[in-house]
Amino acid sequence: MFKNESIKAGIQKSFESGRSKIADKICYGYSKAPDGSLIIDEVEAQTVRFIFDRYLAGDSLGKIVGILAEKKSVLLIRQGQVEPQDRRRASVQ
Numbered sequence: 814m815f816k817n818e819s820i821k822a823g824i825q826k827s828f829e830s831g832r833s834k835i836a837d838k839i840c841y842g843y844s845k846a847p848d849g850s851l852i853i854d855e856v857e858a859q860t861v862r863f864i865f866d867r868y869l870a871g872d873s874l875g876k877i878v879g880i881l882a883e884k885k886s887v888l889l890i891r892q893g894q895v896e897p898q899d900r901r902r903a904s905v906q
Contacts, residue, residue: 839845842861844854860881867877 839851842854842857843851846852864877864881867880868874872880
């Protein structure tokens, strides 16, 4: 067995046994319900859907990141957290 096959087998075994540190992480767009199951976080899911839609439309990852940064800076301005002249700085935070 090659090293990468051994690593894959070890990861799969830890997932199956429930001891995986990776399996405990919650992906963006989901949250945990009181019973421990995953539920969709609709606010975050909108961003996830946007990313997939733009990617399927042919946008590069760099372009998608730029659009998301611009959306974030506009949101911060609307919420009064950043002044319009500080937009560029807000988009990179």
